[in-house]
Amino acid sequence: MEFTLKKMNTYLMFKLPSAFICGVKLKELDSEKAVVSVQHKWLNQNPFNSMYFAVQSMAAELSTGAIVIKKIKESGREISMLVTNHQGAFTKKATGLIKFTCKDGALIDEALKRTVETGDGQKITMKSIGIDENGDQVSVYEFEWSVKLKSK
Template identity: 30%
Template sequence: MLSTLKKANLYLSYFGFSKVPLLWLSRPKILAMDEEMVEIKIPLKRRTKNHLNSMYIGALVMGADVAGGFMAAMKAQKQGRKISLAFKGLKAEFLMRPESDVHFICRDGRLIDAMLEETLSTGERVNQDVRITAICPDLHGDKAMAEFDLTLSIKAR
C-alpha cells in the first residue's frame, strides 16, 4: 500500500506531465505534508538554474505556486469537493540567491480550511494571500531565500 506522501507525489507528477509539462520538467517533490503545512522541493538542475548558477526566477515562482495550490487542492479532494483554483496575484521578495535545491514551505493550512469552508457555504469566490517561504537547507538552514505572497482564489464548483 502506498503512503499518503507517495500518492501525493504520484499525483503531482501525473498532474505536471498531463496538464503543466513545465512543472513536470522541474521535478518537484513533496517532502512533508499535514493539515497545516506542505513542503515542496525543486532540485537545482540544468532545467531550473540560471546563468548565475542559482535557481531561475520562473522555477522559484513555480515552486511557490505548487506549495500554495497543492495544499488547497488536496484539502478539497479530501473533503470530496470540487473547486476551481487559481492565483490572482503575486508579491515576491528575493532575499538571497538560492544556489542549491530549494524547499518551498506553506504553513497556511488553517487559512485554506477557512477559505474552503466559506466558498462551500456561500458558493462565492474567495481570495486570500497565502505565504510561501523558500529556503536552501543544504547551504543556509532555515534562512529565507525568498518570500512569496500569492493571492489564492478558490470557488466551489
C-alpha cells in the same frame, strides 16, 4: 479518493510539465503544511548561475496550491481554484537544494467553508518560504488564491 504525494507528482508531470522538467517535486503534504523541493541545475539556472526566478515561483506556487487541491478533494465538493495575484522577494542567490514550505493550511479551511455556505468566491493569501541547504532564506512568495463553487 486518497490523495498521495505520488499522485500529485504524477499530476505534475502531465499537467505542469515545465515544473516537472525543472525538477520541482512535492515532498511533504498534510492538512497544514506542504514542502516542495527543487535542485539548482543547468536546466533551471539563470545567466548568473543561480536558480531562475520562474522555477522558484513554480515551486513556491505548488507548495501553496497542493494544500488547496488536497482540501478541495477531501471536501467532496466541486470547487474551482485560481491564482489571482502573487508577489515574490529574493533575499539570497538560490543554489543547491531549495525547499519551499507553506504552513497556511488552516486558512483554506475557513475559505472553503465560507464559499460552500454562501456560494460566493473567497480569496486567501498564502505564504511560501524558500530555504537553501544551509538554512538561509533565498526567497519568499505570497500567492492569492480564489476558490468558489463551480457552476452547475
